[in-house]
Amino acid sequence: MNVAIVGVGLIGGSIAITLKEKKIAAKIVGVDKSEINLKKALQMGLIDEGATLADAIGKCEIILLTIPVDAIMSLLPSLLDQVTSQVIVDMGSTKERILQAIANHPKRGRVVAAHPMAGTEYSGPEAAIPNLFTGKMMVYVDATNSDEDAFEAVDAITEQLEMHTTFMNAREHDVHTAYVSHISHITSFALALTVLEKEKSQGRIFELAGSGFESTVRLAKSSPDMWTPIFKQNRENVLEVLQEHIKQLQHVHDVLSNEDYETFYKLIKKSNKIRRILK
Template sequence: MNIAIVGVGLIGGSIGIRLKETKFCSKVVGVEKNESNQKKALQLNLVDEIQTLDEALASCKVLVLTIPVDAIMKILPGLLDKVTDQVIIDMGSTKSNILNLIQDHPNRGRYIAAHPMAGTEYSGPEAAIPNLFKDKMMVYVEAFKTDEDAFEIADAITDQLEMKSSFMNAEEHDMHTAYVSHISHLTSFALALTVLEKEKSQGRIFELAGSGFQSTVRLAKSSPDMWTPIFKQNRANVLEVLEEHIKQLQHIYDKIEQEDYDAVHKWIKKSNKIKRIIK
């Protein structure tokens, strides 16, 4: 069996590394528009060869889509028009719009919506690393609409990546990811800009930046090409969580402004409950 990775960046490249390592398939094919990334993907041994999308559809049993979510929206309907028994695995970060788009497609059963909850703040083929997925969660969305044999192949790949799995509907998935992933990126981008703006008048400001700053701001290195489409596709949920987050910040602004430090103490103590969630 040949497997094609469509978009050989952080996610796609890391899948390539793992599938080549486990020899799960005869060949890992890369589909990649960007010429410089094609070369890097081959040099870094992330894939065995580069093909066009049509060539990959003809030569591979599985196509794994690891391109930005708006690009998936664009190519998926055309891909499904052409599939016969191939399996199309969509690894994008938002699901409602894409599932609505192809819900009535006659080949809907060959498609599976999966979201690997793994990543780093880096992008491109150079960002691909071994074991990116190990012990992380693969979320299947509306998996019951996928043909049994197609699901089994997708799940076998999840096993190869050494991931756990979970099932959700699209609304649940998109809302939950807004809360535990998309908002983290927004706060990081905003934090980076807040400090970068101040740096213009205060050159030495980063001299004091410690590990706390680094950890809250590291996601601000994430790619705008990947994240702009996510905010677009998940607009309603992202706006909801962003509104709530701004309210929290405005609340604590008011309490500090009013010098109500009992309220500040209580607010921090309440937030400490996150201890039971994260290690």
């Protein structure tokens, strides 16, 4: 089996490492609009060869799309026109619009929509790491719309990546990721902007930054090329959670402003329930 990886960055590259390690793919073909990334991926041994998308379609049974979600959305319909028995895996972080774009395509069944809930704040082939997916969640979206053989082929890879699996429809997926992934990035971006602004008048402000600060702002290192399209495609859900988050912050602000420390204490205590969720 030959596997094409379209977008040899953090996600595509990290999958490539496992595919190689476990000898799942006879050949891994890399496709990337950046010649530099393709060269790096070759040098790093992530891929066996670089190719154009058309070439890759001709020689691969599985085509993984690990590119920004706007690129997936514009590429997917025409890509689907070109495949026959191949399987295309949409690994994007948003699903509703992407899947709408191919909803009525006669070959819709060849697409498996899967979102690996794993990543780091880094990007590019040099960000690829082994075991990025181990123990993490693979979300299959609208799986009943995929052909059974296509789904099974992708699920075999998911198993080799040692991931847990869950199933959702596209609407659920996009709401859930807005709440437990996309908003985290927005709060990090905004917090970084807040403190970077303060640095201008208080030069030493970062001197005291410890692990707590780092934890809440590290996502602000994330790539705008990857994330702007995600927010564009999941705009309504993200706006909803952002409004709610601002409301919560405003409430915390007002409680503190009113010196109502009893309520303040209760708010922290209530937020402690997150212990139930996090390890």
